[in-house]
Amino acid sequence: DAGITQSPRYKITETGRQVTLMCHQTWSHSYMFWYRQDLGHGLRLIYYSAAADITDKGEVPDGYVVSRSKTENFPLTLESATRSQTSVYFCASRPTVPNTEAFFGQGTRLTVV
């Protein structure tokens, strides 16, 4: 299917476990992003990537790791999940042209217990 998809849609994990959220886009967009959405904070940028093998930190990167070996995939890993990482995570992608909007996945609701 064309577009941007995230998996899983829902995830419950225990404190201290490693968990990976997947993001896949079919447009070959250069830029990809991970945001987390929390009440009172809107969407905050965790990491972004300008191209394969190029990633950079956003506003709240601590506790997260990303990789981008292929243009279409941008997984987000929580190395040792904490309760404060309970959130809704959104992946997004955008073409290189600056004046274009970002396209978002459906979101992953992650609960850390």
Added chain:
Amino acid sequence: AQKVTQAQTEISVVEKEDVTLDCVYETRDTTYYLFWYKQPPSGELVFLIRRNSFDEQNEISGRYSWNFQKSTSSFNFTITASQVVDSAVYFCALGRAQKLVFGQGTRLTINP
């Protein structure tokens, strides 16, 4: 640093009323882009509009209109004759190059 402030956390109006959502931004860039997104109860983020910093023309799309004022660093969004289906969280965002910075969002509830 870039920052977006949506001072209205929640707004509740009765159907058919007009409502304006405020957005104020901060940036040192001379070239930047502004966006509005809608997040309905289903949770996805829906793009509504983009505006670049050189284009201060207001825009109208059906019942939606946007007022961009560079002098006050504001990009406000007005819904005319609101409908229940307009109930959602609305996000204003500021972007340049790679990053897109979002405001905290305004939860709009339209009551029948």
